[in-house]
Amino acid sequence: MNRRSSLKNLALIAVLGAGTLLACAKEEPKKPEAPVAAPAKPEPLKVAFVYVGPVGDAGWTFAHDLGRKYAESKYGDRIKTTFVEKVPEGPDAERVIRDLVAQGNKVIFATSFGFGDSMEKVAKDFPDVYFEHATGYKMAPNLRVYEGRFYEDAYLAGIVAGEMTKTNVIGFVGSFPIPEVLRNINAFTLGALSVNPKVKTKVVWVGSWFDPPKEAEAAQSLINQKADVLLQNTDSTAVLQTAEKNGKYAFGWDSDMSAFAPKAHLGSARLNWGLYYDKAIGDVLNKTWKTEATKWGVKEGLPEFVALATFIPDSTKKKVEDAKAGMKAGTVAAFQGPLLDNTGKEVLAKGVVGDDKWNGAVNFYVKGVEGKVPSGK
Amino acid sequence: MIVLEARAAPSRWMSVLSPVIALAITIAVAALLFAFLGKSPVEGLRIFLVEPFHGLRGLTELGLKATPLILISLGLSLCFRSNVWNIGAEGQYLVGGIAAGWLALTVTEGQIAIPQWAFFFLAVVAGAIGGAIWASIVAFLRDRFHANEILVSLMLVYVANLLLSYLVFGPWKNPEGFNFPQTVNFAANTDVPRLLRGMRLNAGFVLSLVTAVVAWFFMFRTLGGYKLQVGGPAPAASRYAGFSARSALWSTLLISGALAGVAGALEVTGPMGQLTPHVASGYGFTAIIVAFVGRLHPIGCVLGSFVLSSFLIGGELAQSRIGLPSALSGVFQGVLLFSLLACDTLILSRVRWRRSA
Numbered sequence: 001m002n003r004r005s006s007l008k009n010l011a012l013i014a015v016l017g018a019g020t021l022l023a024c025a026k027e028e029p030k031k032p033e034a035p036v037a038a039p040a041k042p043e044p045l046k047v048a049f050v051y052v053g054p055v056g057d058a059g060w061t062f063a064h065d066l067g068r069k070y071a072e073s074k075y076g077d078r079i080k081t082t083f084v085e086k087v088p089e090g091p092d093a094e095r096v097i098r099d100l101v102a103q104g105n106k107v108i109f110a111t112s113f114g115f116g117d118s119m120e121k122v123a124k125d126f127p128d129v130y131f132e133h134a135t136g137y138k139m140a141p142n143l144r145v146y147e148g149r150f151y152e153d154a155y156l157a158g159i160v161a162g163e164m165t166k167t168n169v170i171g172f173v174g175s176f177p178i179p180e181v182l183r184n185i186n187a188f189t190l191g192a193l194s195v196n197p198k199v200k201t202k203v204v205w206v207g208s209w210f211d212p213p214k215e216a217e218a219a220q221s222l223i224n225q226k227a228d229v230l231l232q233n234t235d236s237t238a239v240l241q242t243a244e245k246n247g248k249y250a251f252g253w254d255s256d257m258s259a260f261a262p263k264a265h266l267g268s269a270r271l272n273w274g275l276y277y278d279k280a281i282g283d284v285l286n287k288t289w290k291t292e293a294t295k296w297g298v299k300e301g302l303p304e305f306v307a308l309a310t311f312i313p314d315s316t317k318k319k320v321e322d323a324k325a326g327m328k329a330g331t332v333a334a335f336q337g338p339l340l341d342n343t344g345k346e347v348l349a350k351g352v353v354g355d356d357k358w359n360g361a362v363n364f365y366v367k368g369v370e371g372k373v374p375s376g377k
Numbered sequence: 378m379i380v381l382e383a384r385a386a387p388s389r390w391m392s393v394l395s396p397v398i399a400l401a402i403t404i405a406v407a408a409l410l411f412a413f414l415g416k417s418p419v420e421g422l423r424i425f426l427v428e429p430f431h432g433l434r435g436l437t438e439l440g441l442k443a444t445p446l447i448l449i450s451l452g453l454s455l456c457f458r459s460n461v462w463n464i465g466a467e468g469q470y471l472v473g474g475i476a477a478g479w480l481a482l483t484v485t486e487g488q489i490a491i492p493q494w495a496f497f498f499l500a501v502v503a504g505a506i507g508g509a510i511w512a513s514i515v516a517f518l519r520d521r522f523h524a525n526e527i528l529v530s531l532m533l534v535y536v537a538n539l540l541l542s543y544l545v546f547g548p549w550k551n552p553e554g555f556n557f558p559q560t561v562n563f564a565a566n567t568d569v570p571r572l573l574r575g576m577r578l579n580a581g582f583v584l585s586l587v588t589a590v591v592a593w594f595f596m597f598r599t600l601g602g603y604k605l606q607v608g609g610p611a612p613a614a615s616r617y618a619g620f621s622a623r624s625a626l627w628s629t630l631l632i633s634g635a636l637a638g639v640a641g642a643l644e645v646t647g648p649m650g651q652l653t654p655h656v657a658s659g660y661g662f663t664a665i666i667v668a669f670v671g672r673l674h675p676i677g678c679v680l681g682s683f684v685l686s687s688f689l690i691g692g693e694l695a696q697s698r699i700g701l702p703s704a705l706s707g708v709f710q711g712v713l714l715f716s717l718l719a720c721d722t723l724i725l726s727r728v729r730w731r732r733s734a
Binding site for chain 2: 087090094096099113117178363
């Protein structure tokens, strides 16, 4: 039996070898497509996405992939998209990005902060390729950054949390204590405080963007500390499912997660990345691409607080709708002075709204959050 | 009833061929999987097995990826040959990386004008010391308290990762990095010297090949190497001959820890160029598969490293070329190890039908 299967394998290898030669022979003469498109049928613009998680994470990467599909449906055969998932934030990213460029992709979206240095290195070598880096800050003539004002969704979720909590303790499962995540913790707390001044927020860090068992553990430990409404800045549905098991409440983050926990799910902070991918690809097709930092909020519809649970009282829903309308009109801001950090120091003066520079330097918890931001200082 | 019966004399040829058969089985399974996923098996296999070797950039990237695997698997082979089960090479890799990272930070912050080659040498030494220190904890606990080295070395991986997190979230954090957990980018003179212009392949690759030759010589041409290995298959004979099991424990763990540490140092000062929480990349675990696929032999380790690297890189290529899921490279690694173990079992024993008594 052993011999027969190895004979079969040998045959297979022989077939494969021949196939490989053929395939290689076919590959060789391929030339890079000419930039001057023939008038009849232009080559589709090749667009590639580099994802940090699996597309099936139901969260961050899933939301980006929905955006990719949205752009594909919008532009049809004018573009051709590919993606590479689960790319580690380290030296591997550079190889993946370089390979995507070598494959003829002219627009590269990299959707995690840790891809920044790799993007910068490759962008330098390929001035005719457009690089788009989500949540980063490094820019170049052909490298720009984009992100959503996720904290606006966190603020809206906070309003619901403040109204729904019975223990007046709400919980947050954090990934890394970087400004983006600290803003979400603060906005969640401020939203809750805007409707319920007795609320306190507890935070547990998991040190990862996607680690379902750890996220579940963190959620459980928050629940054990009396938190009864949870939000997370991690990419899986674990927090929501842990809340469901314990009869507590939680939110979906990045995408509509209502299906994963019908009893626990209060609402989802969905990210409509497709809106930006539509714009960015349009910029390239229309030759209007220029280096800029795009930050879209509730007003532009990138973060959208959706799928509010039917059992939430109408009065609460109205408060959420009012805040949403206020954000769109510019009368409601998540970070509005006077604002104190949780040591009592003033971080925003009266009447001042936190601008992007202020946002980028957030390294504290606002009053109402318990504990200390992890730091070696 | 199926029983496994030890063969009187396992075929020598077959034990050398076993990894080749296992690879062939993996390829067959892969072809089936591609077909089930609705892709052409030929095209799929081409991407996994041929495309990574395509062109100068492909080859150099493959070498870059194989470098840590070669170094770690060489050390592990020595360990496994002498029956010391060091499963925590990943932790030793991390501590080696931290040690070299500390050195690079010192040079960067002090703006010390040290020549690139001199720094390369220092970083390798620092990595070796770091990795060896981490492995020495395992050796000490085993030696003094008979603590199981599998568990201890594995647990120390998590400790090493937490140590790294503490450093990059705390004292080593880039003060101008917006609170992001990473160090500053290391100065240019700390970069591992590159072999070719424009390519990332560096002197570490040459070092790993030289190490393979040295390891071969040590294992098969020196008494010291022989002493270490007798303890594995024949502990009683080894004791009778007066070879110390303690010294085998210590020396294999220190050597494999040092090699894993060097791999970490090369990765951190090479393609990474800074410390982030993401230094751990699974090389320490993949190298275990490499060591077994390579028959715990230095030449096998080098070949095995290339095979596993091509799986890892092929996994990425298969996504961008034909839209296959990334989990495939993990599946192939698993199938490879699994069929290798199955082949080994069948070489050592034969399957017999027996009526149950």
